[in-house]
Amino acid sequence: MSAGADALAIRARETLGRVFGHAAFRPGQEAIVTHVAEGGDALVLMPTGAGKSLCYQVPALLRDGCAVVVSPLIALMADQVAALEQLGVRAAYLNSSLDARAAAAVERAFAAGELDLLYVAPERLLMPRCLELVERARVALFAIDEAHCVSQWGHDFRPEYLQLSVLHERWPAVPRVALTATADPLTREEIVARLALEGARVFVSSFDRPNIRYAIVDKDAGPRGDARAQLVAFIEDGHRGDAGIVYCLSRRKVDETAAWLAGKGVDAMPYHAGMETAARTATQTRFQREDGVVVVATIAFGMGIDKPDVRYVAHLDLPKSIEGYYQETGRAGRDGLPADAWMTYGLADVVQQQRLIDRSDGAEAFKRVSSAKLNALLGLAETVGCRRVRLLGYFGEASARCGNCDNCLAPPESWDATDAARKALSAIYRTGQRYGAAYVIDVLRGASNERIARQGHEQLAVFGVGANLDEAAWRAVFRQLVAQGLASVDHEAYGALRLAEPSRAVLRGEANVAMRRSAARASKGPRVRGEAATLDPGARGLFDALREWRLGEARTQGVPAYVILHDRTLAAIAQSRPSSLDALARIDGIGAAKLDRYGAAIVSLARGTTANAT
Numbered sequence: 317m318s319a320g321a322d323a324l325a326i327r328a329r330e331t332l333g334r335v336f337g338h339a340a341f342r343p344g345q346e347a348i349v350t351h352v353a354e355g356g357d358a359l360v361l362m363p364t365g366a367g368k369s370l371c372y373q374v375p376a377l378l379r380d381g382c383a384v385v386v387s388p389l390i391a392l393m394a395d396q397v398a399a400l401e402q403l404g405v406r407a408a409y410l411n412s413s414l415d416a417r418a419a420a421a422v423e424r425a426f427a428a429g430e431l432d433l434l435y436v437a438p439e440r441l442l443m444p445r446c447l448e449l450v451e452r453a454r455v456a457l458f459a460i461d462e463a464h465c466v467s468q469w470g471h472d473f474r475p476e477y478l479q480l481s482v483l484h485e486r487w488p489a490v491p492r493v494a495l496t497a498t499a500d501p502l503t504r505e506e507i508v509a510r511l512a513l514e515g516a517r518v519f520v521s522s523f524d525r526p527n528i529r530y531a532i533v534d535k536d537a538g539p540r541g542d543a544r545a546q547l548v549a550f551i552e553d554g555h556r557g558d559a560g561i562v563y564c565l566s567r568r569k570v571d572e573t574a575a576w577l578a579g580k581g582v583d584a585m586p587y588h589a590g591m592e593t594a595a596r597t598a599t600q601t602r603f604q605r606e607d608g609v610v611v612v613a614t615i616a617f618g619m620g621i622d623k624p625d626v627r628y629v630a631h632l633d634l635p636k637s638i639e640g641y642y643q644e645t646g647r648a649g650r651d652g653l654p655a656d657a658w659m660t661y662g663l664a665d666v667v668q669q670q671r672l673i674d675r676s677d678g679a680e681a682f683k684r685v686s687s688a689k690l691n692a693l694l695g696l697a698e699t700v701g702c703r704r705v706r707l708l709g710y711f712g713e714a715s716a717r718c719g720n721c722d723n724c725l726a727p728p729e730s731w732d733a734t735d736a737a738r739k740a741l742s743a744i745y746r747t748g749q750r751y752g753a754a755y756v757i758d759v760l761r762g763a764s765n766e767r768i769a770r771q772g773h774e775q776l777a778v779f780g781v782g783a784n785l786d787e788a789a790w791r792a793v794f795r796q797l798v799a800q801g802l803a804s805v806d807h808e809a810y811g812a813l814r815l816a817e818p819s820r821a822v823l824r825g826e827a828n829v830a831m832r833r834s835a836a837r838a839s840k841g842p843r844v845r846g847e848a849a850t851l852d853p854g855a856r857g858l859f860d861a862l863r864e865w866r867l868g869e870a871r872t873q874g875v876p877a878y879v880i881l882h883d884r885t886l887a888a889i890a891q892s893r894p895s896s897l898d899a900l901a902r903i904d905g906i907g908a909a910k911l912d913r914y915g916a917a918i919v920s921l922a923r924g925t926t927a928n929a930t
């Protein structure tokens with residue numbers, strides 16, 4: 317490193333500590349910060365929650381002039397700016413939500429060099445008037461957030477993003493940093509090409525989210541109520557009062573599930589595209605601003621959620637792909653504290669997703685790609701190996717067993733299911749490939765019911781040959797037959813099971829079948845709980861008092877609670893009980909501005925509670 321770069325790194329660390337109150341950069345951040353601060357272009361690929369914002373915020377403070385941050389997430393700008401103002405950083409935003417007077421005031425401040433960071437919506441920035449304004453101002457750097465929005469193939473495509481190459485043409489000397497959490501190589505190439513970033517240095521972080529614990533459990537069968545009971549049990553087991561997101565496929569199921577959870581005393585609200593805009597916005601705002609709100613949603617709820625303390629993401633239905641699963645679960649635990657990604661899944665889910673693909677209007681090629689993506693996801697659901705190894709492997713990243721997923725904590729067995737598979741496939745065949753799993757299972761288990769009697773299926777050789785396995789075990793077998801492509805579901809015939817080509821080898825005794833047997837439920841492994849749960853009772857009292865104080869501040873100032881201080885910072889304060897401003901200043905998340913603004917109140921709370929407790 318040159319002497320200049322060394323000096324820059326020192327200044328960067330000083331700024332990180334003084335302004336943001338953080339003791340050290342996270343992996344990857346420092347190299348990006350110094351590269352951009354020196355005037356280099358960068359493409360930053362980092363998973364959600366890894367800390368992308370600092371990668372342009374610190375250079376913004378190190379360079380002359382104001383950083384212009386392009387973001388499509390208008391709904392977040394006010395909170396992002398509020399968070400920076402709390403740190404004593406001069407920030408503002410320009411988007412369609414501002415009236416003319418407020419916008420004019422921001423423009424004046426920008427032109428006069430009174431801002432460190434300006435957040436702008438892309439359509440706004442591209443207006444000739446705004447580009448002229450940029451011409452007159454001194455620009456420290458351009459940050460292009462959510463850079464994958466240039467990709468015409470992605471679901472977040474924004475046409476205006478294609479025009480952002482104008483920034484490079486008009487201001488070739490101003491460094492640009494493009495940032496995204498989208499991992500796949502094709503999108504990366506598109507970003508480079510469309511934003512003219514060929515000369516940029518590419519920084520790729522690991523996409524691992526070590527604090528997220530992945531778990532995929534067998535769905536209890538029966539009416540939908542059973543999966544919901546599983547969900548409630550999951551929430552009761554350590555997530556009472558936590559903020560969470562529950563994903564469902566249909567609007568109706570969203571409404572029903574939200575109502576059901578509310579009936580169980582969970583502070584849950586629905587969110588889907590069929591709701592009035594006002595109701596949707598209200599849900600999102602409550603979720604973002606208050607503690608412990610649960611949103612039950614279709615995937616319409618996603619982009620634009622920037623809440624750091626979401627403690628779990630639960631899936632009641634299968635996502636379409638590993639990309640979707642990863643993006644949705646990635647909304648948990650952005651603050652780095654323990655979080656859960658929990659999914660319940662069964663045969664009906666496989667059938668439902670396959671039907672959606674079959675019935676879509678897409679071209680054959682599209683259906684083929686969709687099927688391949690679904691199969692990769694089913695592979696993840698059925699694996700007996702580490703979920704994280706599988707997930708990261710899908711994105712081209714090698715890793716070792718994680719110790720923080722259900723399969724690592726309670727390894728499932730892989731059992732030789734050849735005999736069971738053969739019986740199940742025969743039963744499908746002998747009953748004429750006209751029935752769904754529930755009926756075929758009854759036949760296998762030798763159930764005496766009217767329907768079976770009417771069809772004369774009691775006479776079949778397969779009748780009762782499966783009495784050695786219980787119903788749940790058979791359901792798992794049928795699910796895996798479909799997931800492994802040995803049986804298929806005929807959507808034109810009310811979900812009747814049929815034999816698929818590869819089943820022949822199994823029936824002829826030429827191929828074996830291995831299946832996954834979930835570990836017993838009881839063995840969950842030691843649970844790392846949220847920061848607060850690890851506090852001793854005395855510290856817990858102070859933590860609660862601090863939270864109450866924070867809520868008051870947040871309400872008075874009209875900002876989200878986490879913008880005042882993060883839970884993690886409150887927990888650290890509760891643990892160490894700083895009795896002086898100096899001691900408080902050493903806690904992560906307490907920078908100079910927050911020390912100034914809240915130091916006295918916090919120290920007196922810490923002292924007060926100490927006095928009460930002793």
Ligand code: ADP
Pocket residue numbers: 338339340341342345362363364365366367368369370624650651882
């Ligand atoms: P991203 O945009 O990549 O999803 P953010 O920039 O919102 O992530 O950062 C996620 C969280 O990590 C924030 O709460 C932020 O305060 C915290 N964070 C980022 N960098 C650091 C650091 N060096 N030290 C401590 N906390 C950090």
Ligand code: ZN
Pocket residue numbers: 701702703704705717718719720721722723724
């Ligand atoms: Zn694992």
